[in-house]
Amino acid sequence: MTRPTDVILAIDEGTSGTRAALVGADGHVSCLEYTTLTVDSPRPGVVEQDANVLLDKTLAVCRATLANADREGRRVVALAIATQRATAVLWDTATGRALVPAMVWQDTRYAAELERLAAAWDAKLRPSVGRPAGVRSPYLWAARHLRETPAVADAWRARRLAFGTIDSWLLWHLSSERAVVTTPTNATSCSAYVLAEHRYRLDWLDALGFPAELLPTLRQDADDFGRTRPDVLGIDVPILACAGDQLAGAVGLGCLDAGQSMCLHGTGSFVDLIVGPTLPPAMGRSDSTLTMTARRHGGQSHFSVETFVATTGSALNWICDKLHWFDDARQISALAAGVSSSGGVTFIPALTGLRVPRMEPAARAALNGISMATTQAEIAYAILDGIAHSVSSCIEANRDMAGVAVSSLLVGGGLSGSDALLQMQADLTGLPILRMKETDRASLRGIAFLAGSSGLLWDDLQQARSTTAADAVFEPAIGADQREARRALWHARIASELGHVDAVAQSHALAAQ
Structure with a gap:
């Protein structure tokens, strides 16, 4: 038997x-x-x-x-x-x-x-x-x-x-x-x-x-x-583990060590950076980057910092379902993969406001740099590039608060299926991007790891993590100078949007006097 x-x-x-x-x-x-x-x-x-x-x-x-x-x-x-x-x-x-x-x-x-x-x-x-x-x-x-x-x-x-x-x-x-x-x-x-x-x-x-x-x-x-x-x-x-889904997902992707960062792409894109058992030195200095308990077991807490882009997957849905610019997210990814740049077009996916570099609910999505020569493929590239830039800004904000260097980015969720997006992400961060297998089941796997890693199925979390594997790895394909130039253009676009928000607020204040 x-x-x-x-x-x-x-x-x-x-x-x-x-x-x-x-x-x-x-x-x-x-x-x-x-x-x-x-x-x-x-x-x-x-x-x-x-x-x-x-x-x-x-x-x-x-x-x-x-x-x-x-x-x-x-x-x-x-x-x-x-x-x-x-x-x-x-x-x-x-x-x-x-x-x-x-x-x-x-x-x-x-x-x-x-x-x-x-x-x-x-x-x-x-x-x-x-x-x-x-x-x-x-x-x-x-x-x-x-x-x-x-x-x-x-x-x-x-x-x-x-x-x-x-x-x-x-x-x-x-x-x-x-x-x-x-x-x-x-x-x-x-x-x-x-x-x-x-x-x-x-x-x-x-x-x-x-x-x-x-x-x-x-x-x-x-x-x-x-x-x-x-x-x-x-x-x-026995019931041996209970945790918040995002943090269970980090464990399930194998994101356990200080310096490991995780991005789960869903309606929005949530970015966490593991800090370790010591709280980040700049904790609480930013309203947009929050300190989290990554997990607590064996009498010790491990911490992470987290920020997010509220509308990434939902931005693609909006573009496809309401504006009808593309059939679906897969078409956006396929078109973007066919060109080498956005041709100067930028897209800010801030449909419900910005969190980085500052909390600004009044900021809005923007598509800039369009000319008569702009193609649909370049707009597709700009859309994914805007998401990649936004996630890069989250990684930088997390790093600045945590005081921990980022070693790698593990990704999961729906948008992680786009090779074009993940290559952009590698280029803009200068980090290797690991798309893990069964990413859509990371929370299920992670909570099981927490429950079973005291000898039930695994000796510890490290042994449990050894069962995870990368589906694909994306290495940076551009140099530091090109990366800095692309990031500088992004920061300039963000500053322009924030300047517009401030000007509107000042105009309203003057009108109210």
Whole structure:
């Protein structure tokens, strides 16, 4: 009789969909099941999800994956969970059901209130939690519901109320412990986690009106979260890891060491640089580059810095679907690969504003340098070149804050399939660009690595990483002088756009006098 293969059941619960799959000792991701999730925006600034539906769909994909495991002779030995970050839930511990729609991380309904608090608090928050007050707060959201929503207030008075992010919500339902807990890679994004001390900033929470008694207990990203409930999933195995999806993705791509940088291309392009166990020396000096807990295990935190370009994949969708300039992103890449330059055309993919070199929501996308001689292929090249330049600026901003030299860039996500884009990226950064295999499954693989690297499937994370492999490597093909000239032109275009924003603001100010 063939011995069953040991595997880890991995969950990747994102914003637009939830997935479950099996990860084996070879690092391969199999038996993947996926279903979509709905995000609602009933009014400007409000972004919500039904946490009860999210839970039900997550359980459904897990059960489907487990059925596949049975058919294929796989033995599940642990559960690992990666989740979207900073999406908050309030639930009744008697019924196990969410009392109000979850506040999604994209929500900005309290931006004005947080801006008023920022004057007194930003200088305190930046050096401790690695970010300013920001534009959304799960804690402020919960505090408002405690005052304004009768069902929430009643559950609180009856000591039946629980609060947490999606990791807390899923762990409470899946674990036999029934404890309300959270992990550093999730807590960091909620803007009240003291990075160096693995604790909450209670004075900030008090200023937001949030009761400390409602806080989830802080654990590690790789930890013992109890065992799964057989009545929920039909299995009884340990839950050994829970982390934010972006940081789990970094682990799954093999991005573990100081100096390694990662870019995941999706709707936007998120760029992380691993710093190591020491906090970056310039932490908090920029509102656009945030310090993250990359992972915490074995009693030690490892940190990274992160910035992003909000509209890259979505910019290509906009160009193709709304402007109809190209059939799809593949055509853009194919046309760009057929020319050697943009012919002087530049594209700034700032459809919702800029983050680098400064936070400027009023900045807008721009296409410059067009003449009667401009071709469609040159515009295609400029579009990808603009994304590559934007990512390069993110890498530079991360490097400046971290004080760590960047050794390589590992890439994943949809746009990483474009050879033309990745060659531009190598040329503009002067770095080797590694496109990893199965990049679209990096979060699933990474959370399994965290769960299984204490002897279950691997001896440590380094051994787990050895199962990853590059699909392709792109080396710089231009010299330093040409690189500097291209970057200088980009910086000049960005300065021009920021100058335009400042001129418009000054004009409005004068008109208001």
